Amino acid sequence: MSKSKMQRIELGTFYDVDLYCPFCGQRVVSNGADGSEPGWTPCPHTVFTASDEGFDYRSNEFNAFFGLSDDDDVDVEELGFDHIDAMTDAFEAVDGVKFAQYVPAPGGLGGYVGFAPKYDE
Numbered sequence: 319m320s321k322s323k324m325q326r327i328e329l330g331t332f333y334d335v336d337l338y339c340p341f342c343g344q345r346v347v348s349n350g351a352d353g354s355e356p357g358w359t360p361c362p363h364t365v366f367t368a369s370d371e372g373f374d375y376r377s378n379e380f381n382a383f384f385g386l387s388d389d390d391d392v393d394v395e396e397l398g399f400d401h402i403d404a405m406t407d408a409f410e411a412v413d414g415v416k417f418a419q420y421v422p423a424p425g426g427l428g429g430y431v432g433f434a435p436k437y438d439e
């Protein structure tokens with residue numbers, strides 16, 4: 319079991335679909351189309367949820383990888399990355415998967431969610 323960069327899945331047309339964790343099936347990204355509150359609801363496999371504007375959630379594993387603590391505000395450029403997309407690309411996990419949702423121009427915003435499987439402790 320060696321860690322490597324997360325496998326990327328990009329959504330550029332269906333950027334606003336709900337996303338479900340591939341490992342437990344929980345809906346983690348909701349667009350609110352069914353009347354629920356739009357937003358992110360991390361499951362135990364969620365490593366991060368973020369947009370280009372910042373992080374909404376970071377797991378302990380993610381924080382540890384970058385030497386961050388829970389309540390740190392992340393300055394992506396200070397950590398040596400051009401943007402959050404590149405920073406989340408750099409995270410390494412065993413069999414991790416990252417979904418990138420790119421809202422086309424003029425919105426132009428990206429949404430990022432990472433998952434990694436783990437066995438129950």
Ligand SMILES: [Zn+2]
Nearest residue numbers: 339342361363
């Ligand atoms: Zn899950």
